[in-house]
Amino acid sequence: MTASTSVAAGTEEALRPHAEETFAAELAALAAADDRPRPARWKLSPWAVATYLLGGTLPDGTVVTPKYVGPRRIVEVAVTTLATDRALLLLGVPGTAKTWVSEHLAAAVSGDSTLLVQGTAGTPEEAIRYGWNYAQLLTHGPSRQALVHSPVMRAMAEGRIARVEELTRIPADVQDTLITILSEKTLPIPELGTEQQAVRGFNLIATANDRDRGVNELSSALRRRFNTVVLPLPASAEDEVEIVARRVAQIGRGLDLPAAPRGADEIRRVVTVFRELRSGVTEDGRTKLKSPSGTLSTAEAISVVTSGLALAAHFGDGVLRAPDVAAGILGAVVRDPAADRLIWQEYLETIVRERDGWKDFYRACREVSS
Numbered sequence: 001m002t003a004s005t006s007v008a009a010g011t012e013e014a015l016r017p018h019a020e021e022t023f024a025a026e027l028a029a030l031a032a033a034d035d036r037p038r039p040a041r042w043k044l045s046p047w048a049v050a051t052y053l054l055g056g057t058l059p060d061g062t063v064v065t066p067k068y069v070g071p072r073r074i075v076e077v078a079v080t081t082l083a084t085d086r087a088l089l090l091l092g093v094p095g096t097a098k099t100w101v102s103e104h105l106a107a108a109v110s111g112d113s114t115l116l117v118q119g120t121a122g123t124p125e126e127a128i129r130y131g132w133n134y135a136q137l138l139t140h141g142p143s144r145q146a147l148v149h150s151p152v153m154r155a156m157a158e159g160r161i162a163r164v165e166e167l168t169r170i171p172a173d174v175q176d177t178l179i180t181i182l183s184e185k186t187l188p189i190p191e192l193g194t195e196q197q198a199v200r201g202f203n204l205i206a207t208a209n210d211r212d213r214g215v216n217e218l219s220s221a222l223r224r225r226f227n228t229v230v231l232p233l234p235a236s237a238e239d240e241v242e243i244v245a246r247r248v249a250q251i252g253r254g255l256d257l258p259a260a261p262r263g264a265d266e267i268r269r270v271v272t273v274f275r276e277l278r279s280g281v282t283e284d285g286r287t288k289l290k291s292p293s294g295t296l297s298t299a300e301a302i303s304v305v306t307s308g309l310a311l312a313a314h315f316g317d318g319v320l321r322a323p324d325v326a327a328g329i330l331g332a333v334v335r336d337p338a339a340d341r342l343i344w345q346e347y348l349e350t351i352v353r354e355r356d357g358w359k360d361f362y363r364a365c366r367e368v369s370s
């Protein structure tokens, strides 16, 4: 079987177009401006890939929007790794853009972010190696035609980037399938007495969640095949507000929500609440807080603001206000109905209530909490 062509591809109708489609214009402008050496089969040079991720202005005036907000060095190391014989492992707590960075890296390097294996406890070896089309297998016996290529096998054949999501959720014996692929750069097919060798340009990006550590720890043999890059939480509130605002605007456009030129204050408040509860201390560093059990990641802040904006658009005047985000915040903070609720009440009464200019926010949160 060959490439599964995406049914909605090329139409305006895909609910979430792939990165290489959404940012096709930026990628084309980068390719045109890029005169640096490109590794075999790369669409862009490592420098241009990093610029695509971090943003910048090209000599012809094209503005490349930042996709990842964070230390430049992290992106440089990640991109460089892909040009070596080691694979890339993106590690971090939930919501630190591991999947996001992996998609954009694959889109920029190979022009294709779709060669993806989603790791779960039930991921079989066939998802990483190959399977068989049983109708073909029964009529013709084992043959090339009967072979069903996994995304990894296709990436090897085409010299592209393959992605494996949530690597540590995959059972250890299945994970180990990757060892031969990554060290020998080949995939034996004993049934046909042949192999699929990786073509230059092939590499692999895996993501793994810090919190899953211990679920299926990577074997040291496999770990050695990866260069590990840890994605940190946003360093400052400003960075986090920028990430949320940018992403919310983008998602909002996809959902035909009006952009919120006003309402930016609300984003700052959501981010402040998330950061304070996550770190266990107020922004000014004066008061210690208890942290609830949820992760309160940037990704969750993005969804709280997006749903708030949808509420404001459909049932309000389109401006994001405290009551639009209050319920979302409560849902994100209170995961464990007993302990988290206490922590939230205490935070509301001791911090939010006393804060200048936060009266409306306090009232809105009180209303949904009671």
Ligand SMILES: Nc1ncnc2c1ncn2[C@@H]1O[C@H](COP(=O)(O)OP(=O)(O)OP(=O)(O)O)[C@@H](O)[C@H]1O
Residues within 6 Å of the ligand: 067, 068, 069, 070, 092, 093, 094, 095, 096, 097, 098, 099, 100, 101, 207, 208, 209, 234, 243, 247, 298, 299, 302
């Ligand atoms: N530093 C950042 N720069 C840009 N976007 C970010 C950043 N941190 C988080 N995001 C945003 O957060 C959202 C969620 O990120 P993503 O799903 O990639 O997280 P993840 O690390 O894969 O989480 P999980 O461990 O739950 O799979 C994305 O929409 C991304 O835009």
Ligand SMILES: [Mg+2]
Residues within 6 Å of the ligand: 098, 099, 100, 207
């Ligand atoms: Mg992810």
